[in-house]
Amino acid sequence: MVAAPEPSRHPSSPWMRLVVACAVLLAVLMLVVLFFPWDVMRVPLNRYVSEKTGRQFEISRQLAVRPGWRGATIIFDGVDFANPPWAREPYLVRAKRAEFEIRLWPLLSGHVVIPRLALISPTISLQMEEDGRRTWALGKDTGDTSTVPTIGLLQVDGGGVDFLAEHLGVDIHADFTYDTARGELPLDFRIKGKYKRQPLTAEGRTGNVLQLTSEGQPPFPLEIKAAAGKTQLSAKGTVAALADLDGIDAQFQLKGQTLGDLFPLLGIALPHTSPYALSGDLRKRAKLWEVKGLQGRLGLSDIGGDMRFDQAPKTPQLGGKLRSKVLDMDDLGPLIGLPPTERSAKAIEGVEPPPSIAQVKRRRGDAGRKVLPTATLDFERLRAMNADVQYTADKIRNVRDVPLDRGSVHVKLLDSVLTLDPLDLGVANGKVAGAIRIDARQVPADIRASLDVRGMQINRLIPKVETLKTSFGKLDGRINLSGRGTSVASWLGAASGDVAAITGRGEFSNLLLEFAGLDGGEIIKFILRGDQTVTLRCAAVAFDVNKGVAQGRGLVFDTTDTVFRATGQANLATETMRFVIDQRPKDKSILSLRTPLIIGGSFGSPTIGVEPGPLAARGLAALALGAITPLLSLAATFEPGPGADADCKAVLAEASKPGTAEAAKGAAQATGARQPQN
Template structure:
């Protein structure tokens, strides 16, 4: 006789058995005395990591479907023996969630970590070793845990990376009375070998890696060296500073100080104060609505800094409504002026050019900037930036009207092309190229001068009612150097300025010609202008020595011819100017003028030989008859018109040799 069937199919009985087993296991897991595993776990972790790990009071585990929540009541985890701090972490309590499936692949994923009153010692070595790598090989990045959210209730953290110049200590305090940002932090130490202090607040959770959570709020005020930062916004991930959306204010003595802090190679500048909106996604930093002051100039625009390429890339567009001439000095190695040094409130003024010269033993010895320009930074990134100044303030009697420049930096080669400046109602345009892959740097400048009004270029002459014509010219120089002075001191090429017909003050002309009779006449009757037929100032430059090729100034009254040279290396000069009047005059002491001395202390005199000859003749004739003494001062006017066509032609081309070769090389700066 067959047994009666229960009515439950086989598969149902199997499923029921599995469910029963799982229920029993769940009950066992839920009520398992996990603290019994504390000592075995201490030994296991210590063995696997090669350093002491101890749960000092109690272990508790709450299992879940995807992972488990583990709580340590008191924990001490030692650092490797090579670390400065004894503990990686020592806390009154630690609680963390851990994903189970990644453990099968040797990955430690911790979505949340909470620490109560921790002491943490994080250290990174140049060879890649780090104290938070959990394997015996602390240089193996695969043993570094992935941590999502970090909650810290008080305590402190030390971070040391000597090879990066970083040694920081942070203290945390947690107080729910602070509202949406209850976690307060204070940081002190050194960052990039500069003193750093910072303080700020965040939400109750720090998101170290992006884990699908919304960004957390954060505000910070920091001072690193002479640089001050204030920012407020949100951050998605602290580990790589990703997902930043913040408003910032930045102040400092020079933008050049940002290079060691941020890795952005910016030029030396006057003190600055900038603000804007900062956004970062992955490796791309963006600043929008940038505005503020750069010394005495205003500045605004938008910038992007992309760290994704092998060589980071900076790009953007900047503009100034008014750019002050005083702010150009630091770009070529000069300290800022006193006005520019004190232009930004809240920033300690850097030493001004006046203070620097006062501190020098021989403040007037050099005029050309000798400060070494840090061209090595140009190899740290690539860049393409457009800058426009709508108006340039006339500070030092140089009538710059406007300016624009396209800056391009590719693999250590910097070009300013085109460079376009409105100068004295005319134009100065061209290109400058600096190859920083060579040491000293290869520097080439090719600039053209077009239609500049000389009465604006030399405004003080306007007091003599002078009205000049228009000036054209060029500068083509090439050489090598790491400062403006060293480059010019060894450069070769061509420098020239020419002008056609115009007018010139006759009173000034007679002073230059030492014509006493004409001076007295004009003082009694008033000044009048004479016609300028042509003028040319052209130099062949060979290894820093400027030799006059065509130095002519021809008016309807007098023709001046000059000869001589100037040294850009030792900043000395010697020129002789010979006047040849075209009219007859009495009381004339016409004799060659001698211009000499140094750029810092020039001297102007006359050739003593010719003047002494006229003086002796006057004395001899005066013995015979006092009226005859005037005969020696009579100028018969032997001067003739210069060949203006020939003068201008000579000024247009350098002679052969180093000057011609240098000029040709300089022109290659233009693309």
Template sequence: MQATSTRSQRLALRIGIALLALLLLLVLVVVFFPWDRLREPVNRYVSEKTGRKFEITRRLDVDLGWRSATVKLDGIEFANPSWARDPYLVRAERAEVDIRLWPLIKREVVIPRLMLVSPMVGLQMEQDGKRTWALGKDTSDEGTVPTIGQIQIDGGSIDFLAKHLGVDLHADVNFDSSKGEMPLSYRIKGTYQRQPLTAQGRTGNVMQLKAEGQPPFPLEIDATAGQTKLKAAGTVAGLSGLDGIDASFDLRGQSLGDLYKLLGVALPETSPYALSGRVGKRAAIWEVKDMKGKLGLSDIAGEMQFDQGQKVPRLSGALKSQVMDMDDLGPLIGLPPTARSAKAVEGVTPPPSVDQVKRPTRNGAEKVLPTATLDFERLRAMNADVRYTADRIRNVRELPLDKGSVHVKLQDSVLTLDPLDLGVASGKLVGAIRIDATKTPADIRASIEVRAMQLNRLIPKVETLRTSFGRLDGRVNLSGRGDSVASWLGGASGDVSAITGRGQFSNLLLEFMGLDGAEIIKFLLGGDNNVTLRCAAVAFDVNKGVMSGRSLVFDTTDTVFHAEGSANLANETLDFVVRQEPKDMSILSLRTPLVIGGTFGSPSGGVKIQPLAARGLAALALGAINPLLALAATIETGPGEDADCQDVLKRARQPVSKAAIDGANKGKGAKQ
């Protein structure tokens, strides 16, 4: 029994020694195997499998391990497919490639590290999915694209072409070990999204495309694409998906709208801007924090988030301005910036200003309403939920805005500004605007209320006459279809009205409006006085762009004014007649109806010739008899009567025509 056990132990020992010897022999074979003898067979095999020439030009060596192998290539040339512009995918003095062994069983190529010395790399992508770096004969096959972790480059150049994306870039790369943590410098020139691009910067000697568990590598960039300039410095964990970004940035350009083509973020058109802050990216979510800067003449600050992981990308955030300048709002509604806004940001070439851009004209008259078309592609490109607040609004000229806020929501191609809240003339303008871009032309609805605006602030030129008004209330409820502000208003229907109650008004201005010579002379000699404003209303029924006056009354203790007529929003023309009815007796009066016509861009005003001519002829005839009798023709007996203010305001509050009522009700649908 003991002998049997001893024999078993000896057998096991012999087997163990044999296996160890075999293992040692395999190690010696691996270590001393003349790998270079496989160079030609490898060249033929790779060329056959890929359908393009592959050649190790000088020497092949392999360091073989249990899990991976390091392939050392002294001289390498790997041709591109015949359809590519550059003849070589890669051509380098030397290369080292770490390859995972076990994934090869599943025909997957995993390269944790790729080192190239003085390479020339030609990368190209086609619209049909073909890529030069796909290793199979079918270069559109996803399964033939290797997974690369890290890339080390010691000098050389890289070309990348994607015509369907408007990308054609050439990069020169240099390595200098004396430059510390970022020894690799690069210069890029070409076109990106069909805009000229130049860039330069530095990075660490190892660039991580897909490297899990590795520390992020440093990166600096100074780039210009078209009129957009970017400076950034920080770290990046992975280049292939730009994952793990943590960097400071300085971004400036002519309009934030330009970022749509560059970055895919659908932002509105703006005045020139300069923004700085910190940007980070984790997985599919970009975050901008501590952002501050300028939009034209306005300051801007806040935080933003852009989620690319959803089916439709989503932008969210909160922005705030301490001071917002009205000159910066033009581009938001399709107008060029003013000269002040265009030149407000240093380091940015000023775009053409509103004074330099030739506005559309119609029949020789300048067009006022913005004609810039809505960008439906951008409205459908993403969703958004952004809040904006301005603590103070300046440079408001004739419109005394105090502060404002708006909640912008874009969901499934429907844009809403709700609530829209502006402080105007110590009162408020509140409401909502809705643009449904799922329809072409877009379905646009607006519902705006005017609350308690102080007229002496709303009309500062009258305020200089030391007048004191009451408050103004009103509303705008419009709906229609269009692809611009002009085309929408040109076909919109609904209700527009503004009313005011009791207040004060300049008598001097009133007498000028009534062409009362005696009253003007009296006030010039004795000073201006105020008269009481009993009530006023300006209200229109709007039907397919035609604003027909339904209640146009201005009633004071001195004179009552009645107007009739219309404004055509499509043609931008005016056609109004204003009739004055004085309530007092006066001489030297040439009161006659006022005619307001022309266009929005070039309005005209005058008096009706017939009544004025009749008084003039009468004065001439009486003057021929006795010069003093000529004054009789200018005597005004004062036939005007007080308006029924309750009836005036009632008619102003409610549209009359069915088209206006239907349009107004639909316009109210802008509110959620």
């Protein structure tokens, strides 16, 4: 008899039953979740959120939930969520409908992650305070950043948004309209209010979804035209994250009265300029802003290059290289604190012209006003960032009385110390080179200037002299000044150092000399016999500068016909002067006027003791003022000119070095502007 086989026992059968039981339980739970009447939870949910946040929350009509594997989609049909009591507006959000996805696992650790939020006809009022409080913090402590939800995509169908941050000078309102007929950019927005305490208006279009964070989503398109104060912006491109303006790729056009206005708006400490119009490609990744292919105009001058602004370091860093094919002299005034000329002020179409220098003069109605720039250094800007920018001007036009040909400068700003080193200018077929250093770590700032003049042609320095028969020599010179101040005027009014300029042999028209020397006999000879040339043997102007007082130590102009010697001083603080010029003709002249000439008055309105005519006034004033004008304020260390006679060598030697201890000390400090500073 054959035994019956035993029933088979599969070793995994209990586990299979457990799995089946779990699957059945999960299916039941899914059915419960799917068919659960979630709206019965609306009143308890309203009460729970209100208690947790300390402010009124209400789903006014219906609550619905669509569960998913990673999270759930929650729909509020009608929602009101109040702001904290300290806020200006009563409600944070009021909307006809709100739909959002929420991640479940982050909730276990107390974090609210919302990948997508869609609002129908919302009114949103956001407010942030200087102490860190913000209305969208969901806990009772509105200053706790851990209670701020993370929102990915924001979809808005109509409605409006208010944002207030009084400590930042921001108070704006935006209105949205949605229309699918607008194609890829269906969401239209209009913004009005104040940004950085300046009037702001803006309008533009974007896609139907605004991306607040960049994780896992493609950039969204954006077009905008905005005006803040006197600054106008238009841009078109894409943005990856709206919350921190990250992942920007756009083309932009920027216009305004001065680049200096960008400091309160963007925190970039650019100098004041003439009105401008710029365009280029803008790119931002994390904290790094880059502009490629920058081109446009600053007043009457063109400009181009590449720039970058890195906000990641503790002190933001600006860098780049800029170049002008043609620089117009009218555009340099605002850089040293002067208003632009009328030509420069009106150079950019579509920008309201700022007050020109002529208008400012008329408003002041003061013919004897200060000549030296009095605009105060902006210490906040000098401390706001670091910079390393190189600028080159291939050609300089409209130079008027200062024949600049070209220029370049390397601007460095490190830990509140600004240096222009090297500074290289082509002037009158010669060269001015050196360095300027402004230490803004202290107030008043420690300012030092040390520059050289090499081989400038004198006939190009004197207005209209080129119309005469001339063959002037070349000018060499120096300026070494140091002192403390808060403006160009206050610095020069307290500076000490040495200023000198010399030239050797040359020839020029006797018409210029005799008018300047008031030699009536030579004028008659010129009329009867025509223009003759006069040989210049040597010339020198040298000043010892002691706390703003420039005392002449060697002011000599020696020709084969006449020797001019001057004594006196110029006060750079009061902008007044007094020089006595003694002319001694070397030939006999029956009409030579030997009375010394006195040049005095103010820099803005000089006077001359004898009225020899317009040409004499210009010539003698230029001789006396040559070492204190902005041109010779760019002079520096020199080598003696080629004077061949013994007395000329003595004249040039007199100008070779400072004559007083205070001037020597100031000059020595100024030369430190060229040396690396720790």
